[in-house]
Amino acid sequence: MLGLGLIGGSIMRAAKAAGREVFGYNRSVEGAHAAVADGFDASTDLTDTLTRAADSDALIVLAVPMPALPGLLAHVRDVAPNCPLTDVTSVKTAVLREIDAAGLLHRFVGGHPMAGTADSGWAAGYAGLFTRAPWVVSVDDHVDPEVWTLVMTLALDCGALVVPAKSDEHDAAAAAISHLPHLLAEALAVAAGEVPLAFALAAGSFRDGTRVAGTAPDLVRAMCEGNCTQLLPAVDRVIELLSRARDSLASHNSLAELVDAGHAARTRYDSFPRSDIFTVVIGAENWREELAAAGRAGGVIRSALPSLDSRR
Numbered sequence: 001m002l003g004l005g006l007i008g009g010s011i012m013r014a015a016k017a018a019g020r021e022v023f024g025y026n027r028s029v030e031g032a033h034a035a036v037a038d039g040f041d042a043s044t045d046l047t048d049t050l051t052r053a054a055d056s057d058a059l060i061v062l063a064v065p066m067p068a069l070p071g072l073l074a075h076v077r078d079v080a081p082n083c084p085l086t087d088v089t090s091v092k093t094a095v096l097r098e099i100d101a102a103g104l105l106h107r108f109v110g111g112h113p114m115a116g117t118a119d120s121g122w123a124a125g126y127a128g129l130f131t132r133a134p135w136v137v138s139v140d141d142h143v144d145p146e147v148w149t150l151v152m153t154l155a156l157d158c159g160a161l162v163v164p165a166k167s168d169e170h171d172a173a174a175a176a177i178s179h180l181p182h183l184l185a186e187a188l189a190v191a192a193g194e195v196p197l198a199f200a201l202a203a204g205s206f207r208d209g210t211r212v213a214g215t216a217p218d219l220v221r222a223m224c225e226g227n228c229t230q231l232l233p234a235v236d237r238v239i240e241l242l243s244r245a246r247d248s249l250a251s252h253n254s255l256a257e258l259v260d261a262g263h264a265a266r267t268r269y270d271s272f273p274r275s276d277i278f279t280v281v282i283g284a285e286n287w288r289e290e291l292a293a294a295g296r297a298g299g300v301i302r303s304a305l306p307s308l309d310s311r312r
């Protein structure tokens with residue numbers, strides 16, 4: 001585990017609780033010491049950690065913010081270039097580019113656990129963070145079946161539901177359901193903060209609508225700016241919806257169009273079907289396309305799929 005913050009620290013706890021051997025690196029001494037004090041195998045020596053990973057052919061999990069990736073990947077390439085590799089970053093296409101630039105694509109399968117809190121650091125993590133949460137595992141054209149199986153198994157061991165997706169489709173969806181909510185929360189907090197008395201009266205709607213504005217600004221910027229290509233059209237769409245609602249409010253005193261459409265969409269989400277994916281065999285012909293299509297249709301993997309090798 002490279003990076004023992006909220007996500008890396010939670011994976012470390014969940015993986016150990018599932019009976020896996022797990023060891024990690026953290027840049028800050030405080031974080032590493034806190035992990036050791038809690039009984040975990042953690043170090044501030046990156047070369048030593050990567051050498052151990054190379055010697056044991058460990059699955060390396062990159063659990064650092066996007067801007068820290070290039071530096072870390074240079075070390076991985078130098079010390080453990082053949083280890084299976086995954087990440088937890090909330091953007092997938094930009095990470096793929098960095099991995100490719102570092103020459104590490106052959107053993108990489110991207111991941112994104114869709115769980116989190118507004119807190120950060122080792123102390124914020126807990127083993128149950130991923131319980132029943134979707135964990136995207138990328139099925140891009142290059143992915144290796146053996147590494148895919150390793151990443152799927154890690155996510156399942158952490159209690160997550162695996163959602164297979166192509167990186168670009170993940171990024172378009174993440175822009176809509178994660179990055180856009182971050183921007184809307186920031187805007188809502190700013191707008192309310194300019195109104196005298198607003199904070200004194202604020203209750204549930206304000207708290208829920210601005211919760212993610214409590215996230216560390218550098219993390220929000222890293223994930224939103226890292227997904228610029230997909231976020232821009234999502235922002236344009238919200239501006240269009242709001243400006244039509246504004247015009248309608250001004251001219252007819254009516255918000256019917258936006259409110260009715262929003263309520264209908266939210267109701268569809270509440271009854272969105274989740275089916276189990278169990279027929280795909282990892283490594284069989286067209287397995288990546290079949291998994292991407294199943295993920296798109298709402299399918300999740302709840303228990304490990306067979307792979308071609310394991311069926312021989």
Ligand code: NAD
Pocket residue numbers: 003004005006007008026027028031063064065066067068071072088089090091112113114115116117118119120121122219223
């Ligand atoms: P965090 O701040 O809790 O932890 C970040 C970790 O990265 C720390 O261990 C820190 O020491 C390390 N780090 C930072 N810069 C570094 C550098 N230059 N070199 C080496 N290590 C460095 O953050 P987090 O929430 O665990 O986020 C980590 C990753 O998880 C990010 O890529 C984020 O996109 C992703 N993610 C976050 C959430 C969330 O809700 N917070 C959810 C899903 C995925």
